[in-house]
Amino acid sequence: MNSMTTRAERKQKIVLQSITFVILGVAFILMWNVLIKTRVVSMQAVSAAPLPNAMPTNLFSDLYLVLLMSFLAILFGIACAFYLQEWLPETNWVRRLIEGLVAILTGIPSLLFGILAIGIFFSYAGTLKMIGGSPVPQNAEAIPVQHDTTLFYAEALTFILMVMPVTIKTTQGALHSIATPIREAAYVLGASKWQVLKRQVMPLAFTRILAGGCRAMSRAFAAAALLIGIYTWHYTTESGKMPGRFMLFLSGALFLSVLSSTLIETHRSSGRNTVNLPR
Amino acid sequence: MNLQTTPMNHSIETENLSLWYGDFQALIDVNVKIPDGQITSLIGPSGCGKTTLLRCFNRVNERYGNVTTEGKIEILGKNIYDPDVSLPELRKAVGMVFQRPNPLPISVYENILFGLRIHSPMRSLTRTESDQIVEEALTSVFLWEDLKDKLETRATSLQLEQQQKLCIARLLPLKPKIILMDEPCSALDAKGTLAVEELMEILAGTYTFLIVTHNMAQARRVSEECIFMFLGELIEHRETQALFEDPKHERTADYVQMRYG
Numbered sequence: 001m002n003s004m005t006t007r008a009e010r011k012q013k014i015v016l017q018s019i020t021f022v023i024l025g026v027a028f029i030l031m032w033n034v035l036i037k038t039r040v041v042s043m044q045a046v047s048a049a050p051l052p053n054a055m056p057t058n059l060f061s062d063l064y065l066v067l068l069m070s071f072l073a074i075l076f077g078i079a080c081a082f083y084l085q086e087w088l089p090e091t092n093w094v095r096r097l098i099e100g101l102v103a104i105l106t107g108i109p110s111l112l113f114g115i116l117a118i119g120i121f122f123s124y125a126g127t128l129k130m131i132g133g134s135p136v137p138q139n140a141e142a143i144p145v146q147h148d149t150t151l152f153y154a155e156a157l158t159f160i161l162m163v164m165p166v167t168i169k170t171t172q173g174a175l176h177s178i179a180t181p182i183r184e185a186a187y188v189l190g191a192s193k194w195q196v197l198k199r200q201v202m203p204l205a206f207t208r209i210l211a212g213g214c215r216a217m218s219r220a221f222a223a224a225a226l227l228i229g230i231y232t233w234h235y236t237t238e239s240g241k242m243p244g245r246f247m248l249f250l251s252g253a254l255f256l257s258v259l260s261s262t263l264i265e266t267h268r269s270s271g272r273n274t275v276n277l278p279r
Numbered sequence: 280m281n282l283q284t285t286p287m288n289h290s291i292e293t294e295n296l297s298l299w300y301g302d303f304q305a306l307i308d309v310n311v312k313i314p315d316g317q318i319t320s321l322i323g324p325s326g327c328g329k330t331t332l333l334r335c336f337n338r339v340n341e342r343y344g345n346v347t348t349e350g351k352i353e354i355l356g357k358n359i360y361d362p363d364v365s366l367p368e369l370r371k372a373v374g375m376v377f378q379r380p381n382p383l384p385i386s387v388y389e390n391i392l393f394g395l396r397i398h399s400p401m402r403s404l405t406r407t408e409s410d411q412i413v414e415e416a417l418t419s420v421f422l423w424e425d426l427k428d429k430l431e432t433r434a435t436s437l438q439l440e441q442q443q444k445l446c447i448a449r450l451l452p453l454k455p456k457i458i459l460m461d462e463p464c465s466a467l468d469a470k471g472t473l474a475v476e477e478l479m480e481i482l483a484g485t486y487t488f489l490i491v492t493h494n495m496a497q498a499r500r501v502s503e504e505c506i507f508m509f510l511g512e513l514i515e516h517r518e519t520q521a522l523f524e525d526p527k528h529e530r531t532a533d534y535v536q537m538r539y540g
Contacts, residue, residue, distance in 0.1 A: 089344055181381035185446075188339060189394040189453065190370035199397070200383060 020262045027255040066252075069159040070220065074213040077167030084168070085175045086197065098168075105165035110223035113162045162223065163216040170212025174205040211263035218256035225249030288315040290457055290487045291336060296350035298331060298340070305331045307511045309350075313457075313504075318479060318488040320502035320519070322495060324534065328511040329491045333459050336489070337373040338366060355456055371398060374450030378462045380442035382434035382449075387426055390434045390445060391416050394453045412452050420448040420478055440471030444478065458482075460490040464497065476501050495535060499523055507531045 080098070088095040178201050186196045291313035298306040306328050313319050321329040334340045335352060338359060352359050359369055371394070382390050391413045395404065404412075413430065417423040422444050426437075434445055443463060450458060460479075464472040479488055479501055492498050498505055498519065505519040507530075515522060515531045526532040 181377065181379060182383060184339065184377065185381045185383055186393070186397075187342065188337060188370055188375040189397065189449070190367035191397045192367060195397050199393075204384065 020258065023258045024255070024262075027251050027258060066159065066217075066220065066224070069156045070163050070213075070217045073160045073163040074167050074216060077164040077216070078171050078209060078213075080164070081168045081171035081175065082197075085172045086193070086201075099172075102165040102168050105161065106169050110162060110219045111226050113158055114223045114226065159220050162220045166216035166219060167212055170215060171205075171209050174208035174212065175201060177208065178204050207263050211260040214256045214260035214263065218253045218260065221249045221253035221256060225253055289313060290315045290355055291489070292353040293335075294351040294353075296332075296335065296348070296352060298328075298335065298349075299347040300343075301345050305511050306335075309511075309513045311506065311513055311516060313487065313489055315487055316484050317504060318483045318490060318502045319504045319506065320498040321489065321491045321506045321508060322493075322498050322534070323508035323514075325493075326510075327508045329508055330461055332508070333375075333461055333489060333491050336457070336459055337370050337375055339370075339375070367398065371453045372455055373457045373459060374453065374455040375459045376443070376446050376450070376461065376463045379466050380439055380446050382437070382442050382445050384433060384435050386431050387417075387434050387437070387445065388413055388430040391449045391452060394449060398453065416448040416451045419451060419482070420444040421474075422448060438471075440467055440474055443467060443471065443475055447475075447478065447482075455486065457487045457489065460488065462491055462493060465493065472497070495523075495537075507534065509534075 084095050084098060182200055182204070183196055186200050191199070289312040291311070293309055293311050296306055296309040296311075297304065309328075309332060311332075321332065323329050331340065335348065336354060336359075340346050340348075348360070354369070354373060357364065383393060385393070388409075392404070392409055395409075395412065414423060414427075417426055422441060425441065429437075434442065437445065443466070447458070447463075464475050467475065476497065479490070482488075490498075490502065502519050505517065505522045506513060507515045507522065507526075507528075509530050514528050515526065517527075522531065523535050526535055
């Protein structure tokens with residue numbers, strides 16, 4: 001416990017933590033609900049709907065894809081951000097180009113990415129021509145059987161496009177927030193660049209980088225939830241029941257966004273990153 | 280520059296040192312000899328290159344990029360721009376204290392050991408050794424009594440005066456020869472200033488101090504020699520008392536008698 005913590009701060013922290021726990025609890029129940037009901041609801045909804053065979057019907061193949069891709073995209077995004085922020089000077093044209101692109105990509109609403117995925121990637125894959133092609137047929141037999149790998153790549157690319165810019169941006173922010181005096185203190189004691197990064201910058205920036213990763217994934221989950229929701233409801237005659245995969249992604253998005261803000265808040269109240277605020 | 284003192288060793292010597300930030304020349308042909316084991320202060324109006332000169336001596340200037348240096352700097356008899364000079368070794372010998380105390384946001388104990396840990400292989404320090412090193416370092420800056428029960432608190436939560444002393448203490452385990460100080464007391468109150476000045480006077484002799492200050496009373500109080508700089512040029516370098524009481528140059532006279540600046 002930090003000796004500087006005042007009573008008011010502690011009280012604030014307790015309130016904040018309890019709110020967080022309530023929200024996390026609700027998110028957990030939602031998730032649990034989905035896992036329990038998946039067999040009943042999801043399978044019915046999916047089998048009843050004239051969904052193309054292309055849609056991976058297995059809930060866990062979705063999860064697998066999302067987790068794997070996010071993991072790779074987040075790792076790669078963090079590496080990119082370290083390189084941009086710590087090695088390239090601000091005036092470097094590569095850095096300016098990438099930062100510009102990142103700013104554009106993070107500004108695009110996540111739903112548009114989903115539509116982009118359906119529109120562009122699928123049409124390049126030669127199936128489901130939604131842009132400029134024939135409208136989606138209303139019965140399942142008309143849709144050609146999609147080979148699973150194409151779809152996998154389409155989904156994966158969309159995820160990377162969605163997750164990476166957010167990760168790069170938040171990681172750069174986290175690195176930037178480590179005050180220069182801290183770095184200089186380490187440099188003048190003779191630390192090399194790598195030692196400064198490893199011993200001071202990374203431990204201090206870790207929580208914020210992690211929070212950034214969660215935010216990026218939450219964005220991807222939300223888009224997936226919306227798309228699945230719209231798509232499934234459109235084709236499901238069965239009313240009143242929410243499809244399992246929609247619930248899964250929605251609760252996943254909720255869970256991750258709450259987690260990311262909790263991480264940021266605990267990071268802030270721990271006061272690790274402050275340098276002698278004037279008293 | 281008329282140093283009519285008895286011949287002595289110089290820990291820092293520069294020859295025609297010039298430095299540019301981009302197109303702007305911040306130091307113009309600086310020739311200076313800093314005597315061993317004494318406190319030397321650098322004074323002058325803001326933007327005259329005091330801090331730049333100070334930062335040349337442990338080569339932290341280079342971090343900003345776009346910096347060109349010409350001339351020669353010899354520290355402890357070695358040209359620090361020689362290709363075989365290792366920056367970690369240089370910075371081990373030349374410590375630096377900043378304007379605002381900047382302890383690392385880790386415990387007091389780890390702050391003091393940070394320098395040693397980055398210069399020695401992993402896990403080469405035993406617990407007894409490190410305990411002893413921490414005690415010695417804190418004792419020599421008179422913090423041991425205050426902090427011996429608080430070694431695990433985070434250094435950033437200490438009082439400012441204690442933080443600044445800690446910043447000096449964490450240099451000591453590396454056994455530096457020279458300690459550079461960039462306005463070390465400007466963030467402290469009168470009591471803290473006095474404490475740090477006393478500490479410097481006690482440590483001088485073991486270490487060579489070079490201190491940048493805007494406080495002329497402080498320069499007079501602590502330093503034996505004083506350097507006046509103006510717009511990147513070294514105007515006058517003499518014993519402190521002589522410089523303040525009988526300045527040779529008009530600019531120095533104007534400044535030390537506070538007609539401007």
